Amino acid sequence: MSVKTPSRLEKVLDSGQLAVTSECGPPRGSDPEAITRKAEMIKEHVDAINITDNQTSVTRLSSLASCIHLKLMGLEPILQMVVRDRNRIALQSDILGAASFDIHNILCLSGDHQTFGDSPQGQNVFDLDSMQLIQTVRLMRDEGKFLGGDPIKRPPAMFVGAAANPFADPFEIRVPRLAKKIAAGVEFIQTQCIYNLDKFELWMKQARDRGLHEKVYILAGVTPFKSAGMAKYMKNRVPGMDVPDEVVKRMAGVPKEKQAQEGINICVETIQRLKELEGVSGFHIMAIEWEEKVPEIVERSGLYPRPKDL
Amino acid sequence: MRLRYPDTIRIIRVPCTGKVDLLHILRAFERGADGVYVVGCMEGDCRFDRGNLRARKRVEQAKAILDKVGVGGERVKMFNLSSGEGPRFAEYAVEMTKKITEMGPNPIKEAMGKAA
Amino acid sequence: MIVANKKPIEEIIEMVKGYRKILIAGCNECVTVCEAGGKKEVGVLASSMRMFFMNEGLKTEIDEITLERQCDHEYLEELRNSIDQYEAVVSLACGVGVQFMAEKYFATHVYPGVNTCFMGVTEERGVWSERCQGCGKCILDRTAGICPISRCAKRLLNGPCGGSTKGKCEISKDLDCAWQLIIDRLKELGRLDEYEEIAPIKDWSTERAGGPRKVVREDVRQ
Numbered sequence: 001m002s003v004k005t006p007s008r009l010e011k012v013l014d015s016g017q018l019a020v021t022s023e024c025g026p027p028r029g030s031d032p033e034a035i036t037r038k039a040e041m042i043k044e045h046v047d048a049i050n051i052t053d054n055q056t057s058v059t060r061l062s063s064l065a066s067c068i069h070l071k072l073m074g075l076e077p078i079l080q081m082v083v084r085d086r087n088r089i090a091l092q093s094d095i096l097g098a099a100s101f102d103i104h105n106i107l108c109l110s111g112d113h114q115t116f117g118d119s120p121q122g123q124n125v126f127d128l129d130s131m132q133l134i135q136t137v138r139l140m141r142d143e144g145k146f147l148g149g150d151p152i153k154r155p156p157a158m159f160v161g162a163a164a165n166p167f168a169d170p171f172e173i174r175v176p177r178l179a180k181k182i183a184a185g186v187e188f189i190q191t192q193c194i195y196n197l198d199k200f201e202l203w204m205k206q207a208r209d210r211g212l213h214e215k216v217y218i219l220a221g222v223t224p225f226k227s228a229g230m231a232k233y234m235k236n237r238v239p240g241m242d243v244p245d246e247v248v249k250r251m252a253g254v255p256k257e258k259q260a261q262e263g264i265n266i267c268v269e270t271i272q273r274l275k276e277l278e279g280v281s282g283f284h285i286m287a288i289e290w291e292e293k294v295p296e297i298v299e300r301s302g303l304y305p306r307p308k309d310l
Numbered sequence: 311m312r313l314r315y316p317d318t319i320r321i322i323r324v325p326c327t328g329k330v331d332l333l334h335i336l337r338a339f340e341r342g343a344d345g346v347y348v349v350g351c352m353e354g355d356c357r358f359d360r361g362n363l364r365a366r367k368r369v370e371q372a373k374a375i376l377d378k379v380g381v382g383g384e385r386v387k388m389f390n391l392s393s394g395e396g397p398r399f400a401e402y403a404v405e406m407t408k409k410i411t412e413m414g415p416n417p418i419k420e421a422m423g424k425a426a
Numbered sequence: 427m428i429v430a431n432k433k434p435i436e437e438i439i440e441m442v443k444g445y446r447k448i449l450i451a452g453c454n455e456c457v458t459v460c461e462a463g464g465k466k467e468v469g470v471l472a473s474s475m476r477m478f479f480m481n482e483g484l485k486t487e488i489d490e491i492t493l494e495r496q497c498d499h500e501y502l503e504e505l506r507n508s509i510d511q512y513e514a515v516v517s518l519a520c521g522v523g524v525q526f527m528a529e530k531y532f533a534t535h536v537y538p539g540v541n542t543c544f545m546g547v548t549e550e551r552g553v554w555s556e557r558c559q560g561c562g563k564c565i566l567d568r569t570a571g572i573c574p575i576s577r578c579a580k581r582l583l584n585g586p587c588g589g590s591t592k593g594k595c596e597i598s599k600d601l602d603c604a605w606q607l608i609i610d611r612l613k614e615l616g617r618l619d620e621y622e623e624i625a626p627i628k629d630w631s632t633e634r635a636g637g638p639r640k641v642v643r644e645d646v647r648q
Contacts, residue, residue, distance in 0.1 A: 084580070088627070110587045113579050113597045124580070131584035132627045147627065165588030170609055173586075173621060180584065180622050192588060239589040239596035333466070336473040340480075375470070378435050379478035421483040 007104035007159035008076045009048040011310040013217045019282030023050035026061035035066045038291045045298040048076040057117025068101050082111025087127040099156030107161040108133040131184045138185035165192035166203035167242035175206040182215050190284040193223040196242040204279045213279030220274045223286045225263035228252040271301040315403035328361025335372040345385045345410035352390050427456035428520045429554040430540040441537045445513040452492035453519035462540045463518030465492040496523025562632025570611035577604035583625035
């Protein structure tokens with residue numbers, strides 16, 4: 001794979017080093033500091049920062065505006081974009097808007113259904129699906145064309161990512177689905193949070209058997225538990241999440257005041273084990289409203305310092 | 311066995327309570343009945359399998375409607391007994407009559423009387 | 427068929443309580459099958475409304491009729507000679523019938539007596555579920571006969587999403603994941619390899635997005 005965009009994330013991955021990304025959820029208000037403060041905490045320890053797009057369908061400050069704040073700080077944002085809220089006109093328009101600020105990474109997602117959020121009575125759009133959004137960004141970038149066929153002046157230069165959930169059902173199509181996203185043009189993948197390492201390794205083996213790990217960079221997703229309660233919640237209430245019983249037990253087995261530390265330990269151990277796994281090109285650390293712990297996780301996992309001067 | 315039960319009751323025989331339609335119940339009230347109750351076989355003992363269960367559902371539907379139109383859902387009720395329980399039949403008749411007497415006449419009659 | 431659900435009686439009464447001569451018009455087609463607006467439901471609504479008005483001391487005449495169909499001129503014409511005697515009509519047909527009635531009898535107040543829900547099937551008595559959204563460009567050939575537009579909460583043409591869990595949709599444990607159904611059936615048919623073909627971006631212009639639709643068939647037109 002050779003570098004196709006000015007993306008710093010792409011350069012790190014292309015250099016063969018394990019990449020580290022993390023994410024910031026925008027605030028439910030218009031204070032930019034809510035973003036910049038989180039970014040300050042993690043900026044030395046990651047290569048790029050995802051900004052979620054109204055995650056769980058709860059209305060928040062926009063992903064694009066938040067990415068611009070990061071860009072103005074000299075950081076590398078990954079624009080998350082869901083197809084739930086925008087039709088093809090708005091999607092392409094926001095892609096150009098992001099490109100005008102030289103935002104060089106995009107993560108193409110379907111988005112949680114709006115019934116989960118603060119507007120369950122709202123309409124949804126789903127004009128394109130995430131697969132087709134990948135195709136759209138690639139068309140705009142590589143052929144310099146809109147979906148309607150007209151040429152784009154100064155096409156967007158974006159490194160195109162998508163999510164993969166090795167744990168959702170049916171398991172048998174999880175690798176074919178990855179292959180499909182690759183065929184659509186995806187260049188990097190960030191996975192769902194991994195707690196069931198055996199299952200993840202099986203998924204990765206199946207991906208390697210088809211040579212998919214050589215066609216796409218896979219960043220393994222991790223989220224540290226803050227408490228045993230959170231582990232139980234993720235296990236039972238979050239769709240598409242696979243938290244094995246022994247992980248919940250391990251969290252519950254330590255006193256309350258030590259559970260947060262145990263959560264970090266599990267996270268670090270997960271990264272250390274997966275660092276050795278062929279096909280893993282990096283890590284995506286989603287410390288939900290716990291960004292201050294990202295540096296510790298990165299350092300203890302032996303992923304610090306991050307590469308400079310690429 | 312000659313059991314006494316209130317003579318204000320008019321009995322309508324049906325082959326099975328499953329034959330009783332929601333409309334039969336509503337029409338009775340529309341035409342001035344003060345109360346309607348349906349007496350079916352014990353649940354699980356229906357010769358036609360689910361007749362008495364269907365009747366119960368219809369009684370529930372009637373109840374909901376009567377509440378909404380201001381007649382009062384408590385004027386309709388479902389009872390179950392087995393064929394050998396003559397005394398119970400009389401008990402239900404007394405119970406229902408007492409209840410309806412307490413509630414007073416079907417308000418429709420009164421309202422139409424005033425309007426006319 | 428078109429599946430409708432009954433409107434609460436109090437809602438209907440609220441719409442028409444100012445009228446003293448009302449016709450309740452049912453339809454013998456879809457709404458009869460889904461037990462929302464057939465002859466039986468017309469009778470129940472009429473009886474309920476009579477009781478309500480009597481109880482209010484309002485002398486109100488309520489007539490009942492159930493037409494073969496309310497979406498065809500032919501059957502709606504049956505009301506031509508009697509319609510003027512009514513101050514209002516409550517149509518228990520689907521939204522199509524209500525509108526066609528209003529269109530045809532321009533000077534009559536027409537009110538809807540059901541909530542029209544979707545095009546679907548009777549799974550069992552009392553349970554109806556959606557199967558088609560009339561997108562105008564059927565793709566069932568590529569999805570093993572299961573429609574992701576009507577049955578996937580996100581209308582994904584390249585599903586399933588990451589929320590598919592044990593065969594169920596992320597929005598409800600009572601809802602099958604359409605893509606699980608598609609994959610199961612593709613497998614059964616020995617066509618699972620087709621799963622990896624990317625479904626192209628859909629032309630939604632034949633759907634609601636393209637504006638009100640019309641089918642004109644010159645071959646059968648008179």
